[in-house]
Amino acid sequence: xxxxxxxxxxxxxxxxxxxxxxxxxxxxxxxxxxxxxxxxxxxxxxxxxxxxxxxxxxxxxxxxxxxxxxxxxxxxxxxxxxxxxxxxxxxxxxxxxxxxxxxxxxxxxxxxxxxxxxxxxxxxxxxxxxxxxxxxxxxxxxxxxxxxxxxxxxxxxxxxxxxxxxxxxxxxxxxxxxxxxxxxxxxxxxxxxxxxxxxxxxxxxxxxxxxxxxxxxxxxxxxxxxxxxxxxxxxxxxxxxxxxxxxxxxxxxxxxxxxxxxxxxxxxxxxxxxxxxxxxxxxxxxxxxxxxxxxxxxxxxxxxxxxxxxxxxxxxxxxxxxxxxxxxxxxxxxxxxxxxxxxxxxxxxxx
Amino acid sequence: xxxxxxxxxxxxxxxxxxxxxxxxxxxxxxxxxxxxxxxxxxxxxxxxxxxxxxxxxxxxxxxxxxxxxxxxxxxxxxxxxxxxxxxxxxxxxxxxxxxxxxxxxxxxxxxxxxxxxxxxxxxxxxxxxxxxxxxxxxxxxxxxxxxxxxxxxxxxxxxxxxxxxxxxxxxxxxxxxxxxxxxxxxxxxxxxxxxxxxxxxxxxxxxxxxxxxxxxxxxxxxxxxxxxxxxxxxxxxxxxxxxxxxxxxxxxxxxxxxxxxxxxxxxxxxxxxxxxxxxxxxxxxxxxxxxxxxxxxxxxxxxxxxxxxxxxxxxxxxxxxxxxxxxxxxxxxxxxxxxxxxxxxxxxxxxxxxxxxxxxxxxxxxxxxxxx
Numbered sequence: 001x002x003x004x005x006x007x008x009x010x011x012x013x014x015x016x017x018x019x020x021x022x023x024x025x026x027x028x029x030x031x032x033x034x035x036x037x038x039x040x041x042x043x044x045x046x047x048x049x050x051x052x053x054x055x056x057x058x059x060x061x062x063x064x065x066x067x068x069x070x071x072x073x074x075x076x077x078x079x080x081x082x083x084x085x086x087x088x089x090x091x092x093x094x095x096x097x098x099x100x101x102x103x104x105x106x107x108x109x110x111x112x113x114x115x116x117x118x119x120x121x122x123x124x125x126x127x128x129x130x131x132x133x134x135x136x137x138x139x140x141x142x143x144x145x146x147x148x149x150x151x152x153x154x155x156x157x158x159x160x161x162x163x164x165x166x167x168x169x170x171x172x173x174x175x176x177x178x179x180x181x182x183x184x185x186x187x188x189x190x191x192x193x194x195x196x197x198x199x200x201x202x203x204x205x206x207x208x209x210x211x212x213x214x215x216x217x218x219x220x221x222x223x224x225x226x227x228x229x230x231x232x233x234x235x236x237x238x239x240x241x242x243x244x245x246x247x248x249x250x251x252x253x254x255x256x257x258x259x260x261x262x263x264x265x266x267x268x269x270x271x272x273x274x275x276x277x278x279x280x281x282x283x284x285x286x287x288x289x290x291x292x293x294x295x296x297x298x299x300x301x302x303x304x305x306x307x308x309x310x311x312x313x314x315x316x317x318x319x320x321x322x323x324x325x326x327x328x329x330x331x332x333x334x335x336x337x338x339x340x341x342x343x344x345x346x347x348x349x350x351x
Numbered sequence: 352x353x354x355x356x357x358x359x360x361x362x363x364x365x366x367x368x369x370x371x372x373x374x375x376x377x378x379x380x381x382x383x384x385x386x387x388x389x390x391x392x393x394x395x396x397x398x399x400x401x402x403x404x405x406x407x408x409x410x411x412x413x414x415x416x417x418x419x420x421x422x423x424x425x426x427x428x429x430x431x432x433x434x435x436x437x438x439x440x441x442x443x444x445x446x447x448x449x450x451x452x453x454x455x456x457x458x459x460x461x462x463x464x465x466x467x468x469x470x471x472x473x474x475x476x477x478x479x480x481x482x483x484x485x486x487x488x489x490x491x492x493x494x495x496x497x498x499x500x501x502x503x504x505x506x507x508x509x510x511x512x513x514x515x516x517x518x519x520x521x522x523x524x525x526x527x528x529x530x531x532x533x534x535x536x537x538x539x540x541x542x543x544x545x546x547x548x549x550x551x552x553x554x555x556x557x558x559x560x561x562x563x564x565x566x567x568x569x570x571x572x573x574x575x576x577x578x579x580x581x582x583x584x585x586x587x588x589x590x591x592x593x594x595x596x597x598x599x600x601x602x603x604x605x606x607x608x609x610x611x612x613x614x615x616x617x618x619x620x621x622x623x624x625x626x627x628x629x630x631x632x633x634x635x636x637x638x639x640x641x642x643x644x645x646x647x648x649x650x651x652x653x654x655x656x657x658x659x660x661x662x663x664x665x666x667x668x669x670x671x672x673x674x675x676x677x678x679x680x681x682x683x684x685x686x687x688x689x690x691x692x693x694x695x696x697x698x699x700x701x702x703x704x705x706x707x708x709x710x711x712x713x714x715x716x717x718x719x720x721x722x723x
Contacts, residue, residue: 016568025453026404029397049400078649081389083450219701304624306658307475308444324378333450335457 032126035062038273041075043125044100046117047071049183053106053153054118055091060101060129067132069094069164070228070255073103076128079116083128085332086113089157089255090132093164104183106153118170125170136228136255147219149239151175151210151231157255158230159184166196171219174187175210175231212238223248230255264327268346272296273315275351281343286322288322288338294350298338300303312338357609357682358626369679370622376671377657378426380664389661393438396454403429407569413579426587428644431594433462435591435646441663442471447659464558465527469550473530479658483603483631490603491520491610493525497702498603499610503563504705506529511703512696522592527554594644595691602651604695607684627713628655629676634669634685641688642666652683 014023024037032040041058048054058075067073067090077087088103107118121294140308141193146167148158155174162170176182182201191197200218202210212235215222229239236254243252264284270290275297280291288310291298301309305323314330321340327344328336338349358594361369361635406425434463438461440446441618446454460467464480483486494497495518496511518525534581546593565584573580616627635641635649642649642665650665653672660668686694 011566016560016563017572019564020462020557021400026400029400078386078389078449078451080385081387081449167433185596190655301472301476304480306479308447308659309471309476311444311457312448323374324381331450333452335447336454338442 010319014282021134033061037063038060039063039131041101041127042128043121043127044123048118048123049104050106050181050185052118053104055102055104055111056117056121057100057102058127058129059099063261064101064129065131066162067094067101068137069161070137071134071160072136072157073101073132074130077102077113077116077121077125079112083129083333084113087257088124089154089160091159091163093160095164104153104156104159106183127182134255135251136230137161138228139226141168145169145221145225146171147225148174148224148226149215149229149231149235150228151235152181153183153257154229154231154235154255155183156226156230159187160227162191162197170196171198171200171225173200173202173210173215173218175204175235177205178203210235212242215242223251225251226253226256227251230257264320264329264344266344268317268343270343270346271316271348273348275333283320283342283344284322285342286339287319287336287341287343287349290343291338291349291351298351300339303339305337308337310338311335313350315348315350318344319347320344358630361626363678365679366622366626367620368622369675370620370625372675373625373656373672374621376668377660380657380660382667384448384661384664388661388663389446389451391438392441392446392449392454395432399429399432399437402432410456410569410578410580410583411573411577413573413583414576419579419583421700423583423586423590426583429593430462430587430591431644434595435598435648436643436662437461437646438463438467439646439648442467443475443562444659445661459609462561463526464523464554464561465530466553466557469530470526470648473532475658479655481616483608483627484613484616484627485610486613487616489529489532493529496699500702500706501612502702504702505687508703511637515696515699519593519596520589522596523588524558527558543664545588561646581632597688598648600646600695601635601688601691602632602648604698605686606694606698607682608633625656628652629672629681631655632684633691634683635688635691636685637687639666652685 011023017023018026027034028037031037033042039061041060041064044059045057047057048056070089072087072089072347074085074087078305079086087103090101091104092100092102105114105117107115122256134157138161142165146169148162148170150172151174158172162172172188174182174188177276179185179201182188188197188199192199204210205305207208221227227239227243229236229252233256236256239252240249240254242264243249267281269278270281271278272294276304277296279290279294281287286303288298288303292300298311299310301307312335313327314334316330318327318329319336320326320343322340322342328334328341330347358366402425406422406429409425410422425488436500439453441459442456442461444456447456452458456471463470465513465611469499478488478490483491492502495514495684499509531547531550536542536544541547566581567589569584570580571575611627611631619627629652632652632655634652635645637649647662647665648654652708653660653665653668654662656672657668673683
């Protein structure tokens with residue numbers, strides 16, 4: 001018998017010992033970061049960067065497969081007891097000696113997770129992790145000239161690149177409201193002093209928003225540069241148009257942080273994605289009824305919110321609890337009770 | 352219905368007002384759920400797992416009597432924690448709001464021979480929706496006993512004290528059979544129903560795994576302590592079954608608890624539903640440890656009003672609920688465990704015999720109605 005087969009036999013036996021739980025349920029108590037466990041990480045430190053941004057140092061579990069500069073990682077954090085998932089760019093270099101990774105988070109107004117991480121997260125806290133992903137990365141063949149065009153927290157994936165790979169000729173144009181809002185400002189200025197980077201800071205409170213036409217003046221040879229741009233949609237839209245008009249769209253790489261903008265309204269178009277049905281629903285009718293009337297096979301139970309027999313994943317959009325008025329927005333892992341939830345805008349139910 | 356309707360003094364408006372006041376209590380707890388509650392359930396789960404692990408470890412040496420006693424006691428408590436404060440409450444969806452897929456009503460499985468999803472249907476859905484409605488809520492005597500005068504007497508009921516005792520000893524099997532609705536489904540036609548067969552198979556698988564673990568694997572791992580470990584796990588299961596059966600009997604069987612007729616719930620409003628839960632349940636009074644070991648089902652009234660609120664909040668909710676009972680002049684049935692258990696058992700004995708006499712003179716016009 002191969003060792004893999006032996007291991008799997010041994011594991012089966014162990015499962016018989018621990019049934020109905022799994023051996024991992026017990027192992028998680030003592031070693032949540034071990035190899036083979038669901039991927040998790042432990043927050044080891046929180047370093048303030050600006051008045052509303054902080055870098056979180058994370059020790060990833062043994063299953064962490066590393067990242068490529070520029071990629072992001074999804075993390076699941078318990079905020080007020082509720083697990084919420086968000087994606088953040090990895091800001092540490094890929095060859096960090098201690099194996100830790102960092103993310104740098106800017107607290108956005110009303111951002112549950114970002115404010116929690118920046119202001120309340122404490123070392124020792126266990127968080128959930130996904131493997132790093134994203135194709136906003138440097139190419140294997142080094143370009144001779146590079147431009148980084150960033151704004152606000154759009155600097156975070158680029159910082160991961162800057163810290164990871166040095167180039168001979170790098171220019172950065174970065175926008176932030178005021179000098180003190182520039183995340184990593186000291187480090188950027190050190191790179192400038194060491195002649196590893198040419199930096200233009202645009203302070204939008206005094207200079208106004210960056211007009212993409214000004215690039216000709218700030219970086220005259222921009223069209224010859226391999227460019228990575230990250231920031232608000234307005235900036236990226238303008239950049240894409242600009243690069244296209246000059247006939248060099250392939251030189252521009254963009255990354256959009258898509259804040260989920262869910263406008264919670266009253267009723268909306270409901271998609272039952274497993275069945276492929278779409279119907280209009282009003283804001284007062286339980287989604288269970290909406291589905292049943294549309295001929296979708298819906299699990300059901302008490303039909304009054306007490307038995308949890310109808311819980312179903314909410315894949316997109318928002319729903320309103322008909323009892324409390326509470327709005328629930330779609331996030332990975334969010335299940336709703338269809339018998340007491342109504343559409344609050346367009347939504348997608350996995351049935 | 353019981354002879355005198357103890358809610359007769361309430362007007363329809365009062366009942367709806369009561370419903371709104373209960374909704375307000377619920378909303379307040381939901382708004383306040385947070386980190387502390389999440390930490391509580393995680394702590395309980397972690398403690399349960401550690402206790403079970405240590406107890407099973409000690410039982411490896413159960414050939415030594417002190418090890419047998421300690422291990423058996425520990426395992427009994429661990430099994431009670433698993434079923435009551437953890438399993439029952441997670442399967443009610445009380446902790447679904449945490450969005451932790453490992454502590455969720457859709458993924459949790461418990462140390463019990465009834466598979467979680469079957470139990471959720473018969474308990475969460477049928478029992479909690481139709482609480483104490485004769486003919487709809489099979490928890491009223493589990494289909495093998497008569498626990499209210501209004502249920503028809505049959506000579507079979509003469510043996511019900513014995514049935515109840517056997518059921519108490521092997522309660523988890525009783526529940527599994529009950530969830531399968533064995534009594535109804537064992538006739539020739541129904542037992543071939545593929546849906547029933549699939550469910551019966553699932554129960555069979557669960558029983559096999561549980562039995563293998565408790566009565567084969569762990570004893571074998573104990574080597575020379577094989578027999579003592581076997582006896583220990585049997586004892587722990589027996590203790591757990593007797594305990595959970597006693598606690599659960601106290602929830603709806605003691606004197607003072609009301610039962611309802613099928614037709615009384617037609618077109619029931621939210622306020623009336625709440626009122627039925629209030630009158631159909633009974634509490635157990637006692638210390639914090641007592642509440643914990645019953646999985647907070649000692650707060651059965653509060654649990655039936657708000658089955659999805661986290662169990663650690665029932666104690667604070669109980670104060671407000673009791674104030675409403677007083678305000679609306681309703682009887683809050685509660686008492687210490689021995690008193691409630693005795694009361695429930697007395698009822699089981701009393702109703703094993705046919706009703707002594709008609710409990711109330713039925714007015715002539717109602718007799719006509721019944722005849723029609």
